[in-house]
Amino acid sequence: SFAKLMSAAGSALLSAFVHAANPAITHVLTADPAALVHDDTVYLYTGHDEAKDNKDFYKMNKWLVFSSTDMVNWKEHGSPLAVGDFKWAKNNAWAGHVVEKDGKFYWYVTVSHATIDGFAIGVAVSDSPTGPFKDALGKALVTNDMTTDTEISWDDLDPAVFIDDDGQAYMFWGNTKPRYARLKGNMVELDGPTHSLDLPEFTEALYVHKHGDYYYLSYATGFPEKTAYAMSKSIEGPWEYKGILNELAGNSNTNHQSIIDYKGRSFFIYHNGGTPKGGSFRRSVCIDDLHYNPDGTIKRVVMTSE
Numbered sequence: 001s002f003a004k005l006m007s008a009a010g011s012a013l014l015s016a017f018v019h020a021a022n023p024a025i026t027h028v029l030t031a032d033p034a035a036l037v038h039d040d041t042v043y044l045y046t047g048h049d050e051a052k053d054n055k056d057f058y059k060m061n062k063w064l065v066f067s068s069t070d071m072v073n074w075k076e077h078g079s080p081l082a083v084g085d086f087k088w089a090k091n092n093a094w095a096g097h098v099v100e101k102d103g104k105f106y107w108y109v110t111v112s113h114a115t116i117d118g119f120a121i122g123v124a125v126s127d128s129p130t131g132p133f134k135d136a137l138g139k140a141l142v143t144n145d146m147t148t149d150t151e152i153s154w155d156d157l158d159p160a161v162f163i164d165d166d167g168q169a170y171m172f173w174g175n176t177k178p179r180y181a182r183l184k185g186n187m188v189e190l191d192g193p194t195h196s197l198d199l200p201e202f203t204e205a206l207y208v209h210k211h212g213d214y215y216y217l218s219y220a221t222g223f224p225e226k227t228a229y230a231m232s233k234s235i236e237g238p239w240e241y242k243g244i245l246n247e248l249a250g251n252s253n254t255n256h257q258s259i260i261d262y263k264g265r266s267f268f269i270y271h272n273g274g275t276p277k278g279g280s281f282r283r284s285v286c287i288d289d290l291h292y293n294p295d296g297t298i299k300r301v302v303m304t305s306e
């Protein structure tokens with residue numbers, strides 16, 4: 001019937017609209033996506049790979065911001081934050097994460113410290129989700145603690161910040177050893193001790209989100225990396241390991257994830273080496289649907305390219 005035909009045409013149109021090709025951004029290299037939903041808009045904060053080929057290592061000096069209201073068309077907002085904005089840092093604009101509190105936007109990032117061996121976490125602040133962002137502290141929020149010989153210079157990277165329903169903020173971070181601490185109300189100082197987490201085969205890229213009654217802790221596992229996750233009824237745990245959420249992301253060793261709910265759907269945002277000269281050091285952000293089971297567990301992500 002005509003009505004059936006129209007409805008089929010409508011759903012074909014709808015799926016063309018909602019399933020953009022992956023990678024989602026191709027004209028510039030983007031890695032380590034962190035998405036923030038604010039005022040009905042998704043802001044996507046990414047790193048920027050500058051390596052000329054995939055035999056190189058990471059070459060990253062600045063971060064980029066994009067926004068979208070349909071998860072398909074991404075508007076560019078340039079680079080409102082670079083390593084050079086942190087006077088105490090020397091290089092490596094690695095993974096970061098942005099949260100909003102009381103009308104201010106806090107961007108937590110990984111950099112290499114100029115005078116303390118190893119990675120460090122800095123925080124920049126802005127009145128707008130698209131910047132400009134300024135170093136909030138003039139020094140690192142977390143520096144490498146080499147006080148015990150089990151510490152490694154890669155410990156302090158990949159911050160992920162989560163604000164619980166009661167307003168308490170937490171920062172999760174780490175490589176090899178996952179950890180978290182509370183943040184003070186000012187969002188730029190740790191409040192109290194740093195706690196270790198016990199997560200199987202943890203590599204890096206912690207990410208925390210809440211959906212329904214559960215808290216979810218997702219992370220990169222193994223190397224090359226897959227994404228695994230754990231669930232809890234409380235942000236302070238205990239966390240129950242739930243297995244693999246996403247398989248190896250093609251030709252990239254890493255696939256650093258971000259998970260959001262937006263306009264009634266859930267999204268898994270990650271990176272692969274999916275552009276023509278892409279690979280582990282030339283990465284691009286991808287977006288796929290995420291589906292929850294009725295018991296709160298998450299179905300494995302089906303990565304798509306078109």
Ligand code: FUB
Pocket residue numbers: 031032047058094095110157158204205254255256
């Ligand atoms: O982009 C540099 C590093 O690679 C990030 O900090 C890690 O999460 C991995 O994606």
